[in-house]
Amino acid sequence: MSGPLVVLVGPTGVGRSTVGRLPAERLGVSYRDTDDDIVAERGRTIAEIFADEGEAAFRAIEARAVARALAGHDGVLALGGGAVLDPRTRALLSGRPVVFLDADADAGEAVRRIGRTPGRPLPAGDPHRRWRAPAGARRPLRTEVARAVVDTSGRSPVGVVEAVPAAPAPRGVRS
Numbered sequence: 001m002s003g004p005l006v007v008l009v010g011p012t013g014v015g016r017s018t019v020g021r022l023p024a025e026r027l028g029v030s031y032r033d034t035d036d037d038i039v040a041e042r043g044r045t046i047a048e049i050f051a052d053e054g055e056a057a058f059r060a061i062e063a064r065a066v067a068r069a070l071a072g073h074d075g076v077l078a079l080g081g082g083a084v085l086d087p088r089t090r091a092l093l094s095g096r097p098v099v100f101l102d103a104d105a106d107a108g109e110a111v112r113r114i115g116r117t118p119g120r121p122l123p124a125g126d127p128h129r130r131w132r133a134p135a136g137a138r139r140p141l142r143t144e145v146a147r148a149v150v151d152t153s154g155r156s157p158v159g160v161v162e163a164v165p166a167a168p169a170p171r172g173v174r175s
């Protein structure tokens, strides 16, 4: 199957953009992020789309953006944090080299990371409600689509890249 060399999924703030750009540079392929595609396509920020059209509309836009990127990109692809919520997206990810970047369950590290980069529509406010709950609820969906799971806690971005298997292992194998 042609398509992205690696597809990164994970909760917001886990480091998909930071981590994804490193192998893209090293392998000389391009990095693509469906959140960026959506912003470019709509000419508005994700926060504006959420505020003006609502989450359901955003998810429909996102599902189309993911399908286009899977069909048209052969480098490193990062998906938005909620992309796995869509069952059509999960079906499209079947057979793809999906890597789930996970973070500590107590949300501490990822929430600290998010705090360093403001401007995200999710999560804002209480870290438990806005990060930990969706991260926990979405974990089974991410595990379902992933061929490899890498725990980013306590790892530098380079350390995370090094923990990603060269050819992502069969489903369920953890680093």
Ligand SMILES: Nc1ncnc2c1ncn2[C@@H]1O[C@H](COP(=O)(O)OP(=O)(O)OP(=O)(O)O)[C@@H](O)[C@H]1O
Pocket: 011, 012, 013, 014, 015, 016, 017, 018, 019, 035, 081, 113, 114, 116, 117, 120, 152, 155, 156, 157, 160
């Ligand atoms: N392994 C890491 N260790 C420490 N800090 C990290 C790590 N990975 C990323 N960061 C930092 O955490 C913040 C969030 O990273 P990044 O923007 O890559 O996350 P993301 O998953 O792409 O989030 P978003 O939901 O906004 O797309 C950034 O400030 C980044 O520099």
Ligand SMILES: O=C(O)C1=C[C@@H](O)[C@@H](O)[C@H](O)C1
Pocket: 011, 012, 035, 046, 079, 080, 081, 082, 120, 121, 122
């Ligand atoms: O976790 C989420 O639901 C989101 C994560 C981001 O990547 C964006 O796609 C958007 O802010 C929604």
Ligand SMILES: [Mg+2]
Pocket: 016, 017, 018, 033, 035, 078
């Ligand atoms: Mg990102």
